[in-house]
Amino acid sequence: MDNQIIVQIHNLEKRYGKKKVLHGINLEIASGQIIGYIGPNGAGKSTTVKILCGLINDFEGDINIFGKDLRTHELEIKQQVGYIPENAVLYESLTPMEFMEFIGEMRGLENEVCRSKAEALMNIFEMKSNLNQRIATFSKGMRQKVMICSALLHNPDLIFMDEPLSGLDANSVIMVKEMLTHLAREGKTVFYSSHLMDVVEKISDRIVLIDQGKVIADGSFEELNKLSNDENLEKMFTRLTGNTNHGEKAEAFINAFEK
Amino acid sequence: MIKFLLSLFKPFRWFIEKMDADYDQFIRILQLKLTLDNRQMKGLGNHSKNETENAMTKQSFAQIMFGIFFAMFLLMIKSPFTYYYFAHSFLMVMMAMMIISEFTTILFDTSENVIIQPLPIKGNTISLARNAHVLLYLSMMAFNFSVVSIIVAITKFGIVSALVFLFSIGLNVLFTLFLANMLYLVIMRFASGEKLKNLLMYFQIVIAVLFMSFYQFGLNLVDKTQIQNMVLSVNWYTYLIPPAFFSGLVDAFTSFVFDTRHFIFIVEALIVPVAGIYLTGKYLTPVFNRKLMDLEQGDRVSKVKTEKTHQSLWYRMMLAAFVHRQEEKASFKLVWTMSGRERLFMQTFLPSLGFIVIMIAVQFFRKSSFNVDKLVQTPMYLFILYALMLVTASLPTALLLGNNRHASWLFKTMPLSSPAHYFKGFIKAAFARFFMPFYLLVSVGICVLWGYKAIPDVVIALLSIYLITLLFYYIQQLAFPFTNEKRASEGGANFIKVMGLIIITVMLGFIHFFLLRWFNYANLFLIPFYLGLIYYVNRVFVYKKINWEEVDEANAYS
Numbered sequence: 001m002d003n004q005i006i007v008q009i010h011n012l013e014k015r016y017g018k019k020k021v022l023h024g025i026n027l028e029i030a031s032g033q034i035i036g037y038i039g040p041n042g043a044g045k046s047t048t049v050k051i052l053c054g055l056i057n058d059f060e061g062d063i064n065i066f067g068k069d070l071r072t073h074e075l076e077i078k079q080q081v082g083y084i085p086e087n088a089v090l091y092e093s094l095t096p097m098e099f100m101e102f103i104g105e106m107r108g109l110e111n112e113v114c115r116s117k118a119e120a121l122m123n124i125f126e127m128k129s130n131l132n133q134r135i136a137t138f139s140k141g142m143r144q145k146v147m148i149c150s151a152l153l154h155n156p157d158l159i160f161m162d163e164p165l166s167g168l169d170a171n172s173v174i175m176v177k178e179m180l181t182h183l184a185r186e187g188k189t190v191f192y193s194s195h196l197m198d199v200v201e202k203i204s205d206r207i208v209l210i211d212q213g214k215v216i217a218d219g220s221f222e223e224l225n226k227l228s229n230d231e232n233l234e235k236m237f238t239r240l241t242g243n244t245n246h247g248e249k250a251e252a253f254i255n256a257f258e259k
Numbered sequence: 260m261i262k263f264l265l266s267l268f269k270p271f272r273w274f275i276e277k278m279d280a281d282y283d284q285f286i287r288i289l290q291l292k293l294t295l296d297n298r299q300m301k302g303l304g305n306h307s308k309n310e311t312e313n314a315m316t317k318q319s320f321a322q323i324m325f326g327i328f329f330a331m332f333l334l335m336i337k338s339p340f341t342y343y344y345f346a347h348s349f350l351m352v353m354m355a356m357m358i359i360s361e362f363t364t365i366l367f368d369t370s371e372n373v374i375i376q377p378l379p380i381k382g383n384t385i386s387l388a389r390n391a392h393v394l395l396y397l398s399m400m401a402f403n404f405s406v407v408s409i410i411v412a413i414t415k416f417g418i419v420s421a422l423v424f425l426f427s428i429g430l431n432v433l434f435t436l437f438l439a440n441m442l443y444l445v446i447m448r449f450a451s452g453e454k455l456k457n458l459l460m461y462f463q464i465v466i467a468v469l470f471m472s473f474y475q476f477g478l479n480l481v482d483k484t485q486i487q488n489m490v491l492s493v494n495w496y497t498y499l500i501p502p503a504f505f506s507g508l509v510d511a512f513t514s515f516v517f518d519t520r521h522f523i524f525i526v527e528a529l530i531v532p533v534a535g536i537y538l539t540g541k542y543l544t545p546v547f548n549r550k551l552m553d554l555e556q557g558d559r560v561s562k563v564k565t566e567k568t569h570q571s572l573w574y575r576m577m578l579a580a581f582v583h584r585q586e587e588k589a590s591f592k593l594v595w596t597m598s599g600r601e602r603l604f605m606q607t608f609l610p611s612l613g614f615i616v617i618m619i620a621v622q623f624f625r626k627s628s629f630n631v632d633k634l635v636q637t638p639m640y641l642f643i644l645y646a647l648m649l650v651t652a653s654l655p656t657a658l659l660l661g662n663n664r665h666a667s668w669l670f671k672t673m674p675l676s677s678p679a680h681y682f683k684g685f686i687k688a689a690f691a692r693f694f695m696p697f698y699l700l701v702s703v704g705i706c707v708l709w710g711y712k713a714i715p716d717v718v719i720a721l722l723s724i725y726l727i728t729l730l731f732y733y734i735q736q737l738a739f740p741f742t743n744e745k746r747a748s749e750g751g752a753n754f755i756k757v758m759g760l761i762i763i764t765v766m767l768g769f770i771h772f773f774l775l776r777w778f779n780y781a782n783l784f785l786i787p788f789y790l791g792l793i794y795y796v797n798r799v800f801v802y803k804k805i806n807w808e809e810v811d812e813a814n815a816y817s
Binding site for chain 1: 283284287288291294295298370371372373374376377378379380381549
């Protein structure tokens with residue numbers, strides 16, 4: 001496995017009006033890694049992912065993906081990138097097959113290839129029988145599965161995931177986790193943004209923790225743990241993001257009802 | 260059908276590619292949008308296929324009817340240039356209205372960004388497809404509006420002229436779309452995020468009111484003999500008025516005169532829309548897109564307004580006056596707070612309020628012998644008061660509109676004995692917040708002009724309006740407030756409702772009027788009568804009518 005650098009983020013800043021949400025993020029990501037991207041609510045996780053996927057074009061700093069500048073080579077980069085958004089927004093009145101055909105055609109896939117891929121992927125999630133039903137009738141987990149399948153349709157080299165496991169049942173969660181490891185072994189890179197600490201701890205080769213728009217910890221769990229000796233990622237997370245008095249808060253919560 | 264529509268774009272492939280877009284992707288996105296529309300029409304939800312298809316036909320029918328009214332006015336005009344000038348102006352105004360009221364949501368739709376943006380789609384393809392989507396609907400509408408004028412044109416000026424007219428309508432559609440794009444960009448320069456949406460809303464309201472007043476005053480005040488021989492003279496500035504371009508073009512092919520004057524018009528008619536569309540595609544849409552991307556993102560972070568929690572004296576007064584049950588309080592407060600912030604509600608309700616004011620004003624000024632001293636002798640104020648009842652046509656319907664479909668589960672989970680409590684609170688709040696201040700203002704004006712003896716009449720009219728509003732609200736679809744998306748096709752059904760309402764209004768107004776004529780203070784009989792009815796409706800009728808089964812039918816809790 002050659003560890004080529006495929007994502008380079010240099011001094012990434014983003015502001016909405018006057019408010020700055022990213023204060024200079026610097027990251028280098030090698031291929032074949034699973035990056036766990038964590039941080040408290042509102043830290044700028046989703047914003048980073050959205051910028052990397054081309055959902056937000058207006059940012060400061062430099063981003064190079066596959067050695068190409070995101071600003072000037074957006075289309076070529078998008079061709080090799082898959083994105084699984086946080087909330088599965090889909091065209092409700094389409095069927096998964098139609099939806100994936102649309103996605104595939106936009107990416108320039110042959111219709112036949114696209115159909116067989118879609119079938120194969122949906123089959124893995126045991127949703128083959130749902131291929132021609134309207135998405136409007138699907139549950140949250142089923143939608144998420146459609147989302148995952150359509151993001152992997154074109155066999156991307158770099159996959160961005162924003163809380164991809166939300167709504168999935170236990171079997172599917174295990175399956176997706178397995179799938180991620182396989183993908184990484186094949187040399188694909190997964191950028192995994194999540195709140196589920198135990199999942200991140202288990203699957204990530206490297207953990208990047210951001211808070212208030214800055215990277216505050218970066219390394220594998222073992223490396224990070226050497227520095228501090230937290231028993232798990234959750235403990236480390238709360239220590240680094242400065243929320244340690246959970247016990248008191250919970251008590252205050254109970255007290256609020258007793259008045 | 261979709262295939263046919265898509266094939267219409269084939270000859271323009273070069274143009275689309277010149278606009279920095281990928282033709283195949285463009286067609287695919289357009290196909291997707293049309294498929295979605297088609298499916299939505301057929302409906303998965305609670306609306307059956309027949310109903311919605313009917314609505315579409317109804318809308319087309321309403322547009323054609325509108326076209327007939329206008330063609331009747333055009334029929335009188337002898338000069339072809341003037342004829343086409345008015346036809347094109349009418350069309351432009353109607354399309355502008357339509358873009359503002361119906362298509363803004365399509366142009367500003369950011370919900371699909373998450374799906375579409377990460378795909379490798381070339382440059383302007385998305386926004387071009389979006390514009391093409393609107394263009395298709397706009398063309399259909401333009402055709403509906405002018406089909407009768409085209410027929411009239413055939414009989415008046417011959418088939419060639421009518422064909423050129425049809426062609427010029429296409430150009431007009433392109434031009435109007437370009438204008439709308441320009442307009443939105445200008446507005447976006449000055450505002451962003453939530454502020455932009457609010458600005459657009461007020462803009463829509465003002466345009467709607469202006470248009471209606473123009474229409475009312477215009478048709479009522481113009482002397483019909485003048486129209487017949489009206490010939491527009493061409494001045495230097497005529498060359499700058501867009502409808503003149505198109506009418507000049509058609510005129511040239513009607514009278515087969517190709518002098519300098521017509522030549523300028525022809526060149527303008529051909530160049531301006533094409534250049535406009537070129538400009539839109541090449542320069543405006545990229546800016547538009549960038550702004551659009553920030554629209555959704557920036558909202559959350561940049562401008563966070565802290566809402567006041569304090570309750571005004573007016574609120575407390577109205578609460579005390581209207582709500583006597585604990586169960587209604589929460590829903591009263593909910594609608595009171597939300598109605599001021601829900602754009603769809605304001606967009607629908609405020610123009611209708613403006614419309615009523617204009618209608619009353621027109622009735623007053625139409626009479627050439629307008630004289631306040633004489634007026635005060637007549638019970639004309641009754642007309643004003645009862646005209647306000649027309650507000651009922653829009654208040655209950657407007658209350659349904661909004662994007663909070665996913666919040667209706669909340670009501671179902673609350674431990675409340677009857678859903679009627681909710682609905683009572685809702686309508687009372689909307690009535691108290693939006694109608695009462697307006698009514699009080701009008702009443703004060705009336706009491707100043709007609710004296711204190713008008714006070715009982717003001718009270719009676721208010722009671723009757725309140726009663727009718729309650730009834731209309733309770734018998735309409737029992738969806739929770741602000742949960743229905745606006746449908747492009749409600750024109751037809753509303754018409755019937757308004758007709759019914761006008762009949763009721765006239766009836767109640769005349770009862771009141773005759774009681775006044777009968778003997779002094781006979782009108783006072785009406786007060787206990789209405790109070791009794793309101794009591795009955797609010798205490799008995801509403802609980803019989805509104806139960807969970809009916810409410811469940813009208814709402815989806817998801």
